[in-house]
Amino acid sequence: MAGHAEPDVLLDGELTVIGQITTASNATLVCDATIGDDSMRVVYKPVRGEQPLWDFPDGTLAGREVASYRISEALGWGVIPRTVWRDGPFGPGMVQRFIETVDRRSDDLGGLDVVDLCSPDNVPVGWFEILQAYDSEGQPVSLIHADDPRLQRMAVLDVVINNADRKGGHALEGVDGSVYGVDHGICLHSDNKLRTVLWGWAGQQIPAPLVVDVAEFVTTVSGRLGDELSELITDEEVASLAARAAAVAQTPVMPFPSGHRTIPWPAF
Incomplete structure (x- = not known):
């Protein structure tokens, strides 16, 4: 008998807004994500709450948060709390584990x-x-x-x-x-x-173990990860990411x- 996957509270839990971080430039809501008895405190940033910037395309900031998380994970560093793209009470955006x-x-x-x-x-x-x-x-x-x-x-x-x-x-x-x-x-x-x-x-000098991680990342971003990131940022930005990582690996x-x-x- 096949087992059932554990519920993914961050990705699928119902979001209940419990507060807002008023010092943030963009709408930043603190929520509880809940599935049954499972609950997690999260931060939710809907696209519709983003303020326009002169140098970044409108409506792209939440996607950049998700892309940055995926890059941190691809490096194996765990610097950024788990961050996903999903719908919420104020429309699609990013949801991140609260620290x-x-x-x-x-x-x-x-x-x-x-x-x-x-x-x-x-x-x-x-x-x-x-x-x-x-x-x-x-x-x-x-x-x-x-x-x-x-x-x-x-x-x-x-x-x-x-x-x-x-x-x-x-x-x-x-x-x-x-x-x-x-x-x-x-x-x-x-x-x-x-x-x-x-x-x-x-x-x-950047510590050698970090350089090794970045060098391995260069090969990753040219494959499936790059394809995933291209759904969140432009192809030019993916290419620039790869170039920056290669430069770090070559001149650490x-x-x-x-x-x-x-x-x-x-x-x-």
Whole structure:
């Protein structure tokens, strides 16, 4: 007797909206996905809630989120929470597993997130200081991030997917011990648009295991994965993705900032 497949709550569960992330530029809804007794907290971004951008085609941001997830999985890195394309109460869009995060300010974990702000006089040893600025009260602050291999892998992924919006708040340390990246709607453009707060490794060699993964990915993207991605982004963007990955594999050094818009603003 054939067994029954387990229900896929993320892909097929009924979505019940329980809140909205009001700081997001596009409609970002927190939902519970439910099938019977199985339930999962998710983030739902319907296409109809996307704001137009001058440099990205209208109605493509949710698809870019799904494409970025599939690239992360093809690399074997698990940086992006599982993300699917599906229908919902406000039409088709992307649905992503919600990440429960560590609250470092409420316990003895050191008080700093993996990307954070601190006084310029209190940058922890071993952390990268990305820039100095002034807060709303005119006090100097430093934008910093940890020298953490989990975060470094995310930074390499951002180079491959050409992430134009890696804000500090888009790097989440989960209670499961992983560091996840979210909000990949403006990735995968064919023009160089890398904007990130993770510049700490600029000019450094990319760790060899990550280079091996990227080199294997180059062969994958030219086959079935490329065909799958072409349903979400343009053929030109798939070709640019393959070229960026090949460049990383051939010259495995993290890029330096170039141009005047290399850090997203606001940075969080």
